[in-house]
Amino acid sequence: VGEVRTAARLPGLVLAVGGLLASTGCGPVDVTAPRLEAAVGPAFARLYVLQTALRGRPGLTTAWVDPAATCSRRESAGATSGAGDWTCTVVFRTSDGVGATAVYEVTARPGGCYTADGPASVVGPRTLPTPDGDVVNPLLRFDGCFGTT
Amino acid sequence: VTGQQVRRPGPTAGTLVVARVELAKLTAQRRVRLAFGACAAVPFLLVLVLRVQSGVPEDTLFGRWVQESGFAVPLVVLGFAGTWLLPLLGALVAGDVFAAEDRNGMWPLLLTRSRSRAELFLGKALVAAGCSVALVLLLGLSSLAAGLLLVGSQPLVGLSGQLLPPGRCLLLVLASWLSVLPPVLTFTALALLLSVRARSAAVGVAVPVVVGLLLQLLALVQGADVLRHLLPSTAFESWHGLFAAPEFRGPLLQGVLVSATAGAALLGAAWLVFASRDDRG
Numbered sequence: 273v274g275e276v277r278t279a280a281r282l283p284g285l286v287l288a289v290g291g292l293l294a295s296t297g298c299g300p301v302d303v304t305a306p307r308l309e310a311a312v313g314p315a316f317a318r319l320y321v322l323q324t325a326l327r328g329r330p331g332l333t334t335a336w337v338d339p340a341a342t343c344s345r346r347e348s349a350g351a352t353s354g355a356g357d358w359t360c361t362v363v364f365r366t367s368d369g370v371g372a373t374a375v376y377e378v379t380a381r382p383g384g385c386y387t388a389d390g391p392a393s394v395v396g397p398r399t400l401p402t403p404d405g406d407v408v409n410p411l412l413r414f415d416g417c418f419g420t421t
Numbered sequence: 422v423t424g425q426q427v428r429r430p431g432p433t434a435g436t437l438v439v440a441r442v443e444l445a446k447l448t449a450q451r452r453v454r455l456a457f458g459a460c461a462a463v464p465f466l467l468v469l470v471l472r473v474q475s476g477v478p479e480d481t482l483f484g485r486w487v488q489e490s491g492f493a494v495p496l497v498v499l500g501f502a503g504t505w506l507l508p509l510l511g512a513l514v515a516g517d518v519f520a521a522e523d524r525n526g527m528w529p530l531l532l533t534r535s536r537s538r539a540e541l542f543l544g545k546a547l548v549a550a551g552c553s554v555a556l557v558l559l560l561g562l563s564s565l566a567a568g569l570l571l572v573g574s575q576p577l578v579g580l581s582g583q584l585l586p587p588g589r590c591l592l593l594v595l596a597s598w599l600s601v602l603p604p605v606l607t608f609t610a611l612a613l614l615l616s617v618r619a620r621s622a623a624v625g626v627a628v629p630v631v632v633g634l635l636l637q638l639l640a641l642v643q644g645a646d647v648l649r650h651l652l653p654s655t656a657f658e659s660w661h662g663l664f665a666a667p668e669f670r671g672p673l674l675q676g677v678l679v680s681a682t683a684g685a686a687l688l689g690a691a692w693l694v695f696a697s698r699d700d701r702g
Contacts, residue, residue, distance in 0.1 A: 317582070318666075354643060354644065385658075410582075415482050417482075420671075
């Protein structure tokens with residue numbers, strides 16, 4: 273009897289999986305440029321404030337940094353959204369009040385998390401010297417996630 | 422013979438009797454003891470190794486921070502465990518709890534005893550679910566303890582660049598580990614079904630792990646975003662939203678709904694197979 277029941281469930285299961293697979297390729301996409309830009313810009317600003325504090329100059333605000341991120345797909349034939357390699361250009365104001373640009377190579381994963389790799393020439397080396405010893409430079413490489421629902 | 426009247430306990434009490442017997446059998450199993458020991462000890466070994474070689478698991482979320490904040494440790498372990506360890510912990514006891522009786526040829530005896538099938542099923546399912554939850558929580562608490570004792574309770578950088586104070590980190594870490602329990606129990610239900618149906622512990626334990634890995638692969642398919650939201654394995658990552666600013670909780674709700682639906686269906690199927698089996702002939 274058990275075998276009969278299992279056999280009876282099989283076509284339903286196949287149909288369900290088939291239907292789900294057929295639905296791929298259409299429907300909403302999780303990783304989009306606006307979502308990435310809304311995530312990377314503010315994250316950069318907060319980490320810039322943190323980095324400036326680690327360098328001994330606390331008190332900077334994210335409003336001062338005033339970040340604006342522009343993201344686009346890298347090396348992907350015509351694709352404008354989806355997981356993969358992106359480039360995000362962040363325009364911001366430094367602690368000295370000068371306008372600056374940091375270009376990040378961003379790997380966006382399905383599900384809405386990303387890793388951003390920054391230019392050491394702009395954001396500094398891997399570790400920063402502090403009175404308490406070397407600490408991780410939060411700006412050189414950072415992870416983040418954004419909502420997709 | 423003693424003249425004493427044997428009173429049959431009610432259905433709830435009957436289930437608890439079955440559960441107590443199962444628990445006694447499990448605690449005697451070396452495999453189960455080993456799993457609990459490993460969940461308690463491995464996080465400490467992991468942190469010690471990281472401290473000695475001063476390396477960091479860069480590829481995992483929060484991996485860069487394991488040397489800087491102890492709160493990163495349970496999150497790295499959780500991120501890593503989602504790929505195959507959580508399905509394994511969910512299936513370890515459940516995959517064997519019915520099949521063991523096949524191996525030992527106990528069914529003809531069990532099914533003719535005073536406990537009803539429903540009591541047997543519920544008792545075994547209850548113990549399997551309890552063990553899954555206990556193993557996962559033990560791993561989580563042990564990772565948290567390892568991080569706090571060996572690294573410290575420094576603030577942690579969240580997933581939107583914000584600095585999270587220690588008290589907040591503690592709450593979020595606990596909430597994150599609790600959030601994976603629904604999908605873990607879905608894998609427990611799958612293991613129960615396999616254990617009843619295949620009557621083999623190897624199938625009951627290994628197949629859920631393989632299914633977990635396959636679902637992860639499926640989630641990587643480009644353009645499969647709608648499908649990914651409907652997979653129980655996606656719920657292993659729904660805690661990410663807790664560490665963002667502003668927090669997003671949509672995936673948590675979605676994960677609970679998906680896990681509960683799939684879990685109920687699998688548990689129902691397991692019961693149907695169990696109820697219709699015939700071992701007396």
